[in-house]
Each structure stands twice: as structure tokens, then as C-alpha cells.
Amino acid sequence: MRNVKGSLLSASLAAVLAAVSGPAVAQAPAQTQAPAHNMATMKMSPVTGPNVKVTDPTSVVMIVDRDSNDIAFMDIKTKEILGRTFLGNNVNPHMVMMSPDGRYVVTGGQRSNTAYIIDSHTLELVAKIPVGFAPEHLAFSPDGRWYYQGNPEGDSITVIDMQSLKAIKTITGLAEPLNITFTPDGSKAYIGNYGAHWVGVVDVTRHELIKKIQVDATPGITRLDPSKYLTEIKGIFNATPTPDGRFLYAADGDLGVVGVIDTREDKVVKVIRVGPDPWRTYMSHDGKYALSANNGDGTVSFIDTAKNAVVATYPAGQDLTGINYAAGKAFVISSTTGFIYVFDMKTLKPAGRIKIGNNLFLQTATTDVADQKLYLGSATDNSIYIIDGQTEAVERVANVGQFPWGTHIMDSKDNYCH
Amino acid sequence: MRRHDSLFKPLRSPWCVALAATGVALVAFGAQAQQPAGTAPRAPANPTPADMQALLDRIDELERRLSQLESTAVLSAPKVLVKEVHVWVDKDGNEYDHAVPGAKETVTYQRELAQRRQTIEDEIGDKLAEESAKSVAIGINNVTTLQAALQTKGEETEADGHMYGLSAADITFSGKSAALNTEFFADLVGIGGTPPEQEIDALNLLNGQTARLSNNQLSVREAWLRTEVAHQRLGLTVGRIDVTTHIDRNVAANDETTQFISDALVNNPVLGLSSNGFGAVAEWDPKKSWNFKAAIQQSTDPTNQLGSLADSMFKLAEFEYITQFGGLGVGHYRIWGRSDNSGGIGYRDAYGISIDQKVSSAITLFARYGNGEVGDIPGKESFYSGGVQFGAPHTLHPNDFWGIGLAHTDFEQGPSEKLAEGYYNLHLTDHLRASFMLQYVYESSNGAGYFLPGARLQVVF
Numbered sequence: 075m076r077n078v079k080g081s082l083l084s085a086s087l088a089a090v091l092a093a094v095s096g097p098a099v100a101q102a103p104a105q106t107q108a109p110a111h112n113m114a115t116m117k118m119s120p121v122t123g124p125n126v127k128v129t130d131p132t133s134v135v136m137i138v139d140r141d142s143n144d145i146a147f148m149d150i151k152t153k154e155i156l157g158r159t160f161l162g163n164n165v166n167p168h169m170v171m172m173s174p175d176g177r178y179v180v181t182g183g184q185r186s187n188t189a190y191i192i193d194s195h196t197l198e199l200v201a202k203i204p205v206g207f208a209p210e211h212l213a214f215s216p217d218g219r220w221y222y223q224g225n226p227e228g229d230s231i232t233v234i235d236m237q238s239l240k241a242i243k244t245i246t247g248l249a250e251p252l253n254i255t256f257t258p259d260g261s262k263a264y265i266g267n268y269g270a271h272w273v274g275v276v277d278v279t280r281h282e283l284i285k286k287i288q289v290d291a292t293p294g295i296t297r298l299d300p301s302k303y304l305t306e307i308k309g310i311f312n313a314t315p316t317p318d319g320r321f322l323y324a325a326d327g328d329l330g331v332v333g334v335i336d337t338r339e340d341k342v343v344k345v346i347r348v349g350p351d352p353w354r355t356y357m358s359h360d361g362k363y364a365l366s367a368n369n370g371d372g373t374v375s376f377i378d379t380a381k382n383a384v385v386a387t388y389p390a391g392q393d394l395t396g397i398n399y400a401a402g403k404a405f406v407i408s409s410t411t412g413f414i415y416v417f418d419m420k421t422l423k424p425a426g427r428i429k430i431g432n433n434l435f436l437q438t439a440t441t442d443v444a445d446q447k448l449y450l451g452s453a454t455d456n457s458i459y460i461i462d463g464q465t466e467a468v469e470r471v472a473n474v475g476q477f478p479w480g481t482h483i484m485d486s487k488d489n490y491c492h
Numbered sequence: 493m494r495r496h497d498s499l500f501k502p503l504r505s506p507w508c509v510a511l512a513a514t515g516v517a518l519v520a521f522g523a524q525a526q527q528p529a530g531t532a533p534r535a536p537a538n539p540t541p542a543d544m545q546a547l548l549d550r551i552d553e554l555e556r557r558l559s560q561l562e563s564t565a566v567l568s569a570p571k572v573l574v575k576e577v578h579v580w581v582d583k584d585g586n587e588y589d590h591a592v593p594g595a596k597e598t599v600t601y602q603r604e605l606a607q608r609r610q611t612i613e614d615e616i617g618d619k620l621a622e623e624s625a626k627s628v629a630i631g632i633n634n635v636t637t638l639q640a641a642l643q644t645k646g647e648e649t650e651a652d653g654h655m656y657g658l659s660a661a662d663i664t665f666s667g668k669s670a671a672l673n674t675e676f677f678a679d680l681v682g683i684g685g686t687p688p689e690q691e692i693d694a695l696n697l698l699n700g701q702t703a704r705l706s707n708n709q710l711s712v713r714e715a716w717l718r719t720e721v722a723h724q725r726l727g728l729t730v731g732r733i734d735v736t737t738h739i740d741r742n743v744a745a746n747d748e749t750t751q752f753i754s755d756a757l758v759n760n761p762v763l764g765l766s767s768n769g770f771g772a773v774a775e776w777d778p779k780k781s782w783n784f785k786a787a788i789q790q791s792t793d794p795t796n797q798l799g800s801l802a803d804s805m806f807k808l809a810e811f812e813y814i815t816q817f818g819g820l821g822v823g824h825y826r827i828w829g830r831s832d833n834s835g836g837i838g839y840r841d842a843y844g845i846s847i848d849q850k851v852s853s854a855i856t857l858f859a860r861y862g863n864g865e866v867g868d869i870p871g872k873e874s875f876y877s878g879g880v881q882f883g884a885p886h887t888l889h890p891n892d893f894w895g896i897g898l899a900h901t902d903f904e905q906g907p908s909e910k911l912a913e914g915y916y917n918l919h920l921t922d923h924l925r926a927s928f929m930l931q932y933v934y935e936s937s938n939g940a941g942y943f944l945p946g947a948r949l950q951v952v953f
Contacts, residue, residue, distance in 0.1 A: 141606030164609035185609040299921035384853040427779040429723045
């Protein structure tokens with residue numbers, strides 16, 4: 075019955091919009107497909123057919139092109155663009171992610187208030203789902219059933235059912251929710267609120283905000299500085315999990331700390347002071363270190379997760395937008411300097427920096443599943459730079475789309491956004 | 493950007509109901525016309541109140557979004573961007589966007605249109621950032637210090653019971669767009685007041701703010717141009733420089749405005765510099781665990797008139813090693829050497845080390861050592877200092893820090909000085925800091941010892 079009603083409403087809305095707003099918006103109703111499979115248990119196998127452009131979803135890098143409003147699919151081996159999915163003018167997609175079963179690719183249109191669902195094989199747009207205001211970051215539940223789309227300027231998360239491809243609920247009560255972290259068993263999701271100093275805990279069964287965990291108290295002396303604390307807030311960008319999901323490392327920008335949250339108890343077990351204005355933490359693949367990118371002074375703090383203490387801090391350039399791990403090293407992206415700063419993760423010492431180019435605006439990168447190569451978006455020259463983690467050789471792939479500012483590889487350990 | 497009720501309500505009643513009714517009618521029609529029989533749910537012939545309500549809710553949502561759009565978004569004119577592009581040009585001037593035999597790759601610029609929608613806030617922010625990047629950034633820094641002298645040893649001197657005040661204001665100009673990877677920096681400083689060393693015959697300044705500068709006048713502390721070449725591994729700075737910005741640095745004892753105020757705990761006196769002056773620095777920094785610097789700088793008493801660049805020339809070099817010992821934190825180990833002819837008796841040499849080592853995330857140890865000939869003073873000067881700096885959680889507030897340091901200066905054929913200092917730096921706001929210091933100094937020349945309690949206020953914009 076619900077499906078019937080849903081179709082009816084979508085169709086009615088389309089008809090109204092067609093009459094009022096013209097043909098562009100009239101394309102809004104989703105051509106929904108209701109998969110009958112259990113997404114958690116589905117195994118991938120190469121898909122072939124006349125309309126198939128990507129046979130194996132693990133073989134491509136997805137590129138979010140903000141200004142050409144598309145998702146480009148680049149073959150990892152040939153470095154050719156296999157196809158693009160155009161989303162519409164002024165959509166400005168923000169982050170892209172593949173569903174755990176490899177069937178769909180999803181993105182949020184930051185300026186269209188819409189979530190887009192793309193068939194990962196044919197690259198056709200199969201659904202457009204209205205969500206909250208200015209959707210940016212997103213996550214799938216581990217079983218792939220739920221797609222949580224954060225709407226930071228709407229202070230909400232839209233819950234999309236990947237079986238019916240419909241929005242089933244809006245989680246409210248958040249404050250500029252940016253990143254979403256599911257527990258490995260999928261029972262809870264932790265929400266980084268950049269407009270507050272707490273991490274939200276969502277019960278995934280009910281899709282409800284059930285708890286707020288404050289990472290640290292705001293010192294009383296902050297009252298002396300209303301020009302800073304009452305004009306803008308730099309709270310929690312995300313809660314970065316250890317590989318086993320037991321602990322989360324949540325950096326708070328204004329407070330200059332990383333709060334360690336025990337996900338069993340849902341409480342802060344340690345507050346670690348790092349550099350000023352930490353953007354977020356990035357967990358090393360072995361879980362031994364969480365690196366905090368501190369944009370206040372352009373440093374990176376190395377947190378030993380066994381000791382829960384900072385064991386090293388090094389300069390890493392200005393405007394840090396991401397950290398990737400490959401070949402036993404950490405690669406820190408300094409957005410406006412055109413450099414990648416390299417650190418040896420065994421010795422925890424600086425290991426040089428890689429010059430990508432001049433006048434570039436580097437964005438974020440993903441690492442391949444072998445932990446060997448990085449795929450870095452470079453917005454102003456419409457390029458992807460492939461960096462070999464071992465040799466540090468750099469290869470440019472030009473003309474991937476306008477303003478490529480995010481990349482994604484299925485099953486990569488470094489899929490993130492900024 | 494949230495819902496605007498004033499816009500929302502007037503639209504709502506007759507308009508929406510009519511729209512909804514039209515919509516439902518169109519639904520029924522559309523569904524019947526477009527859905528192949530038996531392949532999709534059919535729309536009910538008569539919509540129920542629940543359907544109507546659902547439709548009204550959707551229209552509410554649309555109105556809300558329309559309101560957001562009207563109030564926050566810059567509408568969709570394509571954005572013009574100028575891009576650097578690589579093209580290939582043959583001998584006839586034909587341009588290709590790919591490599592062609594006989595064509596030469598070159599860089600040019602071309603405009604590009606992007607379908608990007610930005611909020612008004614984003615648009616304004618971008619423009620302001622663009623303007624800021626092109627313009628000269630001006631900074632202001634003022635430090636006002638109050639110190640008292642309480643003599644504890646030796647024959648009573650004039651300083652006993654006296655108070656001293658000094659205020660130093662810096663205006664800095666920084667332009668980062670002089671050329672690719674090239675920046676200009678200038679620092680004008682005005683210092684006025686009475687530092688304690690006017691009445692205390694100390695070997696090293698008890699208020700380091702006047703170090704290498706003239707009191708009671710406006711002067712240029714620094715004015716230099718810096719560029720980076722060789723994939724930005726080699727930094728070259730030329731102009732009027734303060735060479736201690738590059739050589740003899742220390743994480744815990746290198747800033748008289750926020751850390752120790754005693755000059756002996758800011759820089760190594762064996763460096764022998766009298767003033768800032770014309771010079772150049774070359775810094776090779778591969779951003780690994782070491783770097784190397786070489787510098788030349790003229791430095792002499794401000795009253796001296798120099799004849800040429802050959803006069804009073806300091807040549808310095810420093811090697812810095814960054815390490816991470818076992819369970820300890822990051823450490824910086826620097827060794828430098830200096831040769832100068834400022835004494836007018838040929839080139840004289842000295843060397844020194846500067847170390848800072850974190851032993852935990854909140855505790856940093858530091859030490860300096862120096863030995864060598866300074867100016868025209870007979871014999872050698874030796875110097876050592878050491879101490880510790882603490883940060884949170886060993887502080888009242890998270891951004892405070894404090895430290896304790898000792899320094900000993902000894903001339904082979906002359907007097908010596910022992911100095912101790914403790915300070916606490918209180919972070920009030922990002923622009924305002926207050927510090928409290930307690931110094932003790934003993935001068936062998938007259939056997940006098942003094943306690944100097946003091947306070948310091950720093951304003952930075």
C-alpha cells in the first residue's frame with residue numbers, strides 16, 4: 075500500500091511541477107526500481123549487456139565534478155573515462171559513494187537539495203530523491219540497506235531505503251551534521267556536528283537521535299572572546315573509527331582537542347589536546363595512529379591509539395584537506411600550496427613532500443584497495459593526479475570534468491570527503 | 493535559509509488548495525495516460541483526504557525550498573573561470589589541445605564556464621578571499637612590559653626599588669603575491685620606554701624586546717623579499733633581515749613577547765649580533781628530517797656608519813636535525829657556526845647548539861650552548877642555558893603555557909652572569925595575552941643580584 079501511495083504522490087507532484095515549473099523540474103520523479111535482493115549478502119560478479127559501461131564496480135575511480143555537475147567513472151587500469159552521469163545544471167554534487175553491494179552509486183546535490191542514485195553498471199540515473207537543505211556527506215549502513223544523507227544546512231539527515239529507493243525518514247535535532255559513521259554491526263551511527271561540540275548517536279533501528287556525546291567542556295575563558303565564539307562555530311567534522319569500530323576519534327575545531335569515544339559505553343574516555351583548529355582525524359589502516367590535521371597552524375598531530383596521546387607533531391603546509399595512507403606512509407594534502415607532505419608511518423618522521431604543481435587547488439584523494447596508489451582531485455586544472463605511494467611518482471589525468479573535488483574507490487580504506 | 497513564514501502563509505491558502513486539486517486531477521489523468529496496464533499501481537479515481545494532505549505537505553516543502561532559494565542563492569548564471577591550459581602550437585601558430593608532431597607544448601590561459609550555484613555568502617566570501625590574497629596584509633602587535641628591580645645582593649645600586657616600563661609596537665606588511673612563490677615582508681617597530689638594563693649593568697638584556705634595535709625611535713626591524721626555487725626546496729631571502737629568525741631557533745625559548753623575556757633565554761649571546769641589517773639567507777629544506785641554512789648579515793652598533801658590505805659582516809651556517817626518539821616526542825637538534833669581522837680585528841669565530849625535545853605532548857625541554865670569540869672582546873665567551881616549558885593539562889586554561897629557564901654567560905677574561913626566569917603566559921583571547929614573569933640575575937662584575945617581578949601584555953591583530 076505504501077508503495078502505491080508513494081508512486082501516486084510522486085506522479086502527482088510531477089504533474090503539478092510540470093504545470094507550474096516547466097519541463098526541467100518535471101523530470102524530478104524517480105524512476106524507481108525496487109531490488110528484491112538482500113544487499114548485505116549479494117556478491118558481485120561482472121555484469122555485461124549492451125548498456126553496461128562498467129562491468130566491475132571495483133575497477134573504477136568515481137570522480138565528483140562539482141562544476142560540470144557530473145560523476146565521472148575512470149578505469150583504474152587504462153585511466154580512461156568510461157562514462158559520466160550528468161545530474162543537471164547547478165546541482166553541484168558534493169560527495170560520491172558506491173553502495174556496499176556495488177550496485178548503485180549515490181551522491182548529494184549540494185545546490186539542488188536532492189540525492190541522486192546511479193546504476194553503477196549502466197551509469198544511468200535511476201532515482202532523484204528530494205532530501206534536506208544542502209546535502210553534502212553521506213554513508214551507507216554496513217548491510218547497504220540504509221543510505222544516510224547529511225544535510226548540514228538543514229540540520230538533518232535524510233534516511234533513504236536502498237530497497238525501495240525512497241526517503242523514509244528525516245532525522246532532525248542535529249547541528250550542521252557533516253559526517254556519518256556506522257558501527258560495524260550497523261546498530262548505531264555517529265554523527266559529527268560541525269555546528270556543535272557533540273557527536274550524535276543515532277539508533278539505526280528507529281533512525282532516531284538517541285544521545286549527544288560532548289567531546290570536551292568549553293573552557294570558561296572563551297567568554298572573553300565573543301568575537302570568535304559567537305560568530306562562527308567549528309565543531310566536530312566527523313568521528314573517525316578504529317578499524318574494529320570500538321573507539322571513535324572526534325576532533326573539535328574550536329576546542330583544539332580530539333575526544334576518544336568508546337562505542338560500547340557511548341562515552342568519552344580520553345580528551346587529547348592537539349594543534350589549533352583540528353579539521354578531523356584520519357585513521358591509519360592498521361589502527362595504530364590517528365592523524366589530526368590542524369588547520370590553525372598547518373601541522374599534523376600523530377595520536378598513538380594505544381596510549382591515546384600525541385607522540386609527534388609536524389608542519390604539513392596550509393589548508394589541509396585530507397590524509398591518505400599508502401605504502402607505509404601518510405600523505406597529507408596541503409590544498410593551496412600544491413604539495414603533498416609525506417610521513418613515514420614506521421619512524422613517524424617527515425619523509426619529504428611531493429610537488430604536484432603551481433597554482434593548484436588540491437582537494438581530496440582516495441587510495442586503491444592495494445594501498446599503493448592515491449587518486450587526488452585537483453579542482454582548478456580539472457585533473458586527477460595519480461600518486462604512487464612507493465615511488466612517489468606522479469601522473470596526471472587531465473580533463474576529467476570541471477572542478478573535481480572528490481574521488482571514491484569501492485572498498486578503499488581512504489574514502490572521505492571535505 | 494530556514495522557513496520564512498511571512499512568505500509562506502499568504503501563498504498558502506487559496507493558491508495551494510487549487511494547485512493541489514489540479515495536481516490530484518492531473519495525477520489521475522497522468523497515471524492513466526502513462527502507465528501501461530498491469531505494470532504499475534493505478535491511481536485511485538477519487539483521492540482520499542490522506543492523499544490530499546500528503547500533497548499539501550509536499551507543496552509546503554516546495555514553498556520552503558523556494559523561500560530558501562530566493563533568500564540565499566545566487567541564481568544560475570554560469571560562472572566564468574580563467575584556467576591555465578596546456579596546448580600544443582605548431583610553426584604556423586595552429587593550436588592543438590593534444591600533442592602533435594612538430595608542435596611545441598606551451599601554457600596559455602582560457603576562460604571556461606561552469607554551472608555552479610553559490611550562496612550569496614559563498615560568493616562574497618570568495619571575493620573577499622581573492623582580494624585578500626592579492627593585497628598586502630597588515631598586522632599589528634603591541635607588547636607592553638612592566639618590570640621592577642629588587643636588589644638582593646651587593647652594594648646598593650640605583651636600580652633597587654625602581655620600576656621600568658617599555659612598550660613596543662610592530663606594524664607588519666606581508667604581500668604574498670609579488671610573484672610565483674615569492675613574498676615581501678616588512679616590519680616597522682617603534683620602541684619607547686625604560687628597560688631595566690639602563691640601570692642594571694647586565695651582560696644580557698633583561699628585556700629582550702630591545703635586542704638588536706634602537707630604543708625610543710621608529711626603526712625597520714626587517715624588510716625582505718623571499719622566493720622559493722628548486723621545487724620550493726630552496727628558499728632565498730634577501731633584504732634587511734633578522735638572522736635569528738632563521739638561525740638558533742628554539743621551540744621553547746625563542747620569543748621575548750610570549751616566552752622568556754630575558755634575552756639570554758631568547759637567543760644565544762655568542763651569536764654576537766648587535767643589530768639587524770642587510771643580509772641574505774639560503775635555506776635548503778627537503779621537508780625530511782634535516783635542513784641546512786647559510787646566511788650573511790651585516791650587524792653593528794646602530795651608531796656606526798658602515799663603509800661597505802665588507803664591514804661588520806657575519807657569516808653563519810646551521811644544520812638542523814629533526815628526530816623522534818623512542819617513546820619521546822619530536823626533537824630539534826641544531827648546530828651552527830659563525831664568523832664575523834665586526835670587531836675590526838679580522839674574522840673571529842664561534843659555534844653553538846640549540847636543542848628542544850618534547851618528552852611528552854605537554855612538556856618540552858630545551859638547551860643551548862655557545863662558545864667563541866665575540867666582537868672585539870678579548871678571549872672567548874661561553875654560554876649555556878636550559879629549561880622546560882609546560883602546556884595543558886599543566887595549566888589553568890587549555891591554551892596557556894609556562895616555563896622555567898636558567899642561563900649562564902661567562903667571558904674568559906671578564907665578568908659572568910647567572911640568570912633564572914619563570915613565566916606564565918595566560919591566553920585570554922586570540923588577540924590578547926597576559927604574562928607574568930619573575931627573573932633573578934646575578935652579575936659578577938659588581939656582585940649585585942636582583943629579583944625582577946614583571947608583567948607583560950600582548951595585543952595582536
